Amino acid sequence: MSTLPEVDHPAIRRRLSTPRLRAAGASPLAALALAGGLVIGSSVVIALVTPHVPAQSAGMFYLVAVLAASSIYGVGWGLAVSLASALAYNFFFLPPRHTLVIRSSSDWLALGVFVATAVVTSNLAARARRERDEAARRAAEAELGTRFATLVAQTSDLESVLPELAALAAAALGAGGGTLIRGEAPPPEAGAHVIPLLLSGERVGELRLTDAPDRIEDDPSAGRIAGNLAGLIALAEERERRLRERVQTQALSRSNELKTALLRAVSHDLRTPLQAITAAAGGLRYAGLDDEELELVQTISDQGANMSRMVENLLDLSRMQAGVLGPTADWLDPRELVEAAADRCPAGAAGRLRLDLPHDIPLIRADAAQLDRVLVNLIENALKFSAPDAPVDVVLDATTADVQVSVLDRGPGVDPAEEADIFEPFVRGSAARRVNGSGLGLAIARGLAEANAGRLEVAARDGGGSTFTLTLPRGGAAE
Amino acid sequence: MNDEPARNILVVDDERPIRRALEVTLTRAGYRVSTATDGSEALTAAALDPPDLVILDLMLPDADGADVCSQLRDWLRAPILLISAVGDEQDKIRALDAGADDYLTKPFGIGELLARVRALLRRSDGAGAGDRVLEAGELRIDLPRRGVTANGEEVRLTPTEFDLLKELALADGRVLTHQMLLRNVWGPGYAQETQLLRTHMGRLRDKLEEQGVPRKTIETLTGVGYRLRA
Numbered sequence: 001m002s003t004l005p006e007v008d009h010p011a012i013r014r015r016l017s018t019p020r021l022r023a024a025g026a027s028p029l030a031a032l033a034l035a036g037g038l039v040i041g042s043s044v045v046i047a048l049v050t051p052h053v054p055a056q057s058a059g060m061f062y063l064v065a066v067l068a069a070s071s072i073y074g075v076g077w078g079l080a081v082s083l084a085s086a087l088a089y090n091f092f093f094l095p096p097r098h099t100l101v102i103r104s105s106s107d108w109l110a111l112g113v114f115v116a117t118a119v120v121t122s123n124l125a126a127r128a129r130r131e132r133d134e135a136a137r138r139a140a141e142a143e144l145g146t147r148f149a150t151l152v153a154q155t156s157d158l159e160s161v162l163p164e165l166a167a168l169a170a171a172a173l174g175a176g177g178g179t180l181i182r183g184e185a186p187p188p189e190a191g192a193h194v195i196p197l198l199l200s201g202e203r204v205g206e207l208r209l210t211d212a213p214d215r216i217e218d219d220p221s222a223g224r225i226a227g228n229l230a231g232l233i234a235l236a237e238e239r240e241r242r243l244r245e246r247v248q249t250q251a252l253s254r255s256n257e258l259k260t261a262l263l264r265a266v267s268h269d270l271r272t273p274l275q276a277i278t279a280a281a282g283g284l285r286y287a288g289l290d291d292e293e294l295e296l297v298q299t300i301s302d303q304g305a306n307m308s309r310m311v312e313n314l315l316d317l318s319r320m321q322a323g324v325l326g327p328t329a330d331w332l333d334p335r336e337l338v339e340a341a342a343d344r345c346p347a348g349a350a351g352r353l354r355l356d357l358p359h360d361i362p363l364i365r366a367d368a369a370q371l372d373r374v375l376v377n378l379i380e381n382a383l384k385f386s387a388p389d390a391p392v393d394v395v396l397d398a399t400t401a402d403v404q405v406s407v408l409d410r411g412p413g414v415d416p417a418e419e420a421d422i423f424e425p426f427v428r429g430s431a432a433r434r435v436n437g438s439g440l441g442l443a444i445a446r447g448l449a450e451a452n453a454g455r456l457e458v459a460a461r462d463g464g465g466s467t468f469t470l471t472l473p474r475g476g477a478a479e
Numbered sequence: 480m481n482d483e484p485a486r487n488i489l490v491v492d493d494e495r496p497i498r499r500a501l502e503v504t505l506t507r508a509g510y511r512v513s514t515a516t517d518g519s520e521a522l523t524a525a526a527l528d529p530p531d532l533v534i535l536d537l538m539l540p541d542a543d544g545a546d547v548c549s550q551l552r553d554w555l556r557a558p559i560l561l562i563s564a565v566g567d568e569q570d571k572i573r574a575l576d577a578g579a580d581d582y583l584t585k586p587f588g589i590g591e592l593l594a595r596v597r598a599l600l601r602r603s604d605g606a607g608a609g610d611r612v613l614e615a616g617e618l619r620i621d622l623p624r625r626g627v628t629a630n631g632e633e634v635r636l637t638p639t640e641f642d643l644l645k646e647l648a649l650a651d652g653r654v655l656t657h658q659m660l661l662r663n664v665w666g667p668g669y670a671q672e673t674q675l676l677r678t679h680m681g682r683l684r685d686k687l688e689e690q691g692v693p694r695k696t697i698e699t700l701t702g703v704g705y706r707l708r709a
Binding site: 267268271272273274275276278279280282283285286287301304305308312328330331332333335336337339340341343359363367368369372 | 494496497499500501503504507508538564565566568569585586587588589590592673674677678680681685694695698699700701702
């Protein structure tokens with residue numbers, strides 16, 4: 001009793017320690033005294049009743065002693081009491097009395113029956129005792145497990161409840177003290193008993209006990225308690241990991257919201273003056289100006305529009321680099337997308353565009369506005385880099401996995417050495433230097449394509465010019 | 480202009496330079512113009528002097544453009560033309576669903592603005608309302624008979640394709656968002672079934688094209704909706 005630490009859980013302490021106390025507290029002297037007392041007591045009772053009951057039957061009173069001894073001290077003491085009882089029975093009650101001699105065969109029979117009954121009784125009683133002990137132990141373990149689980153469930157910091165878990169486990173196993181160590185553990189101090197915490201055969205930590213009973217490592221209870229702790233620790237660690245992930249995700253989304261809001265504010269501030277310039281210049285066209293004045297007004301309008309495009313491109317690039325493009329996927333008809341993009345090209349270019357749009361192209365899932373920007377960009381590029389009267393082909397095609405839009409021009413083509421570079425921001429191919437532009441269009445187009453789970457590639461075209469191909473998966477981008 | 484009283488246009492924009500540019504230009508083009516700088520001022524101005532057309536910037540300091548639209552729509556029949564920035568698709572769609580008729584994306588040219596204003600005013604004169612036979616370019620849509628002809632030839636449409644075309648024709652050049660079309664043609668539970676809309680729209684255009692009607696008669700407003708070009 002004194003080896004139990006001060007754990008405030010009397011129910012567990014009582015129930016787990018009950019079997020252990022009985023076994024450990026049975027000093028041989030006390031057992032001997034009780035066994036002797038039982039045999040003597042039984043003999044006295046029989047002596048008192050023999051005047052009224054035949055001696056052969058009265059011998060059964062010894063069975064009470066056998067039953068008591070074996071259920072308290074186990075089968076060994078039960079057998080010892082059986083033997084002592086047989087001798088006492090013979091000595092005191094079977095004629096000739098006060099000798100260990102037996103004359104009558106019926107007395108031999110009575111003694112034999114007694115011994116056999118005593119042995120069976122003692123075995124049965126001992127087994128009942130073992131089963132009762134085991135049941136009590138299991139119930140106590142279950143209660144301990146519930147207590148562990150409650151502690152772990154109620155905390156958000158596993159580390160803080162480890163000492164309490166260890167103390168409970170140590171108390172239950174009759175140890176003076178306990179420590180729980182997660183993961184890799186330093187070598188144990190001298191005299192410590194180490195019980196590994198195993199989860200599916202993998203060591204997730206250990207329970208160290210001090211002042212523990214010998215061979216506690218081999219106690220099946222210790223193994224089960226360790227298994228229980230291993231499971232709970234793994235569960236709590238998983239929960240902590242998820243919590244950390246959620247916190248990180250929330251932080252990320254807050255920072256993305258902030259970036260989006262900032263970019264929105266910046267774009268509003270950049271666009272508003274441009275819109276005012278464009279609108280004011282537009283208004284002047286109705287002011288009755290002469291041709292030269294109108295030409296200047298037209299320059300203001302056109303350059304305002306150019307500037308707007310550049311601002312949009314820079315904003316797109318910033319959104320891409322901030323990682324806040326956030327496509328909104330919807331079902332789209334690729335034919336419709338290409339037609340709409342072609343429709344918005346400069347009026348004079350309409351005759352140069354040749355669309356090849358088969359009827360059996362499947363729908364795709366992507367962000368309509370973003371793909372529209374990719375297509376407009378590619379078509380405008382193709383028109384810009386080709387001779388003023390050269391046709392530009394837009395071809396739609398579908399394979400089992402993808403839908404492809406190819407834009408084919410007869411321009412100067414892309415130098416193979418520059419094929420990778422032209423998709424980098426602010427990089428312009430050698431052929432592009434003759435033409436106006438910022439070097440952002442293709443970088444943005446590729447960024448938008450990739451944000452929608454697509455690819456954008458360039459290849460040389462047979463007979464001169466380039467083919468830009470936008471490839472999109474049939475299933476579309478994951479939400 | 481002429482002897483008719485000038486049409487009244489309410490311009491709602493919080494940026495003074497833009498408001499002034501529009502005011503001067505529209506006045507020179509012959510309209511009577513009133514202005515408002517935010518949502519609540521717009522509602523007051525519209526109540527005091529009911530406009531024939533409202534030009535509304537989607538991004539106002541005090542209110543959500545869609546809310547202003549739906550509050551105006553409670554009692555005002557005049558068309559609403561939205562002005563929005565690139566990338567404001569979702570706001571634009573909400574405002575169109577709330578009753579706006581059309582939109583322009585910044586930066587827009589004045590010529591484009593005047594063309595939209597003329598088209599919206601012409602339609603709001605209400606000639607089309609109550610017609611039993613609608614016409615759009617080469618198309619004649621006979622509502623009671625549920626028949627469509629293109630250049631005099633019968634176009635064989637399924638009931639869904641007919642309903643789709645009818646909705647577009649009844650809108651009379653107004654923008655219809657994907658959700659509006661899905662709700663009106665398929666039913667309120669179908670507002671998210673864009674797959675249906677894409678597929679049937681593709682087939683409708685194919686059939687019209689076979690009869691010599693250009694595919695872009697039904698204009699695609701990418702990411703927003705559709706409009707029938709008159």
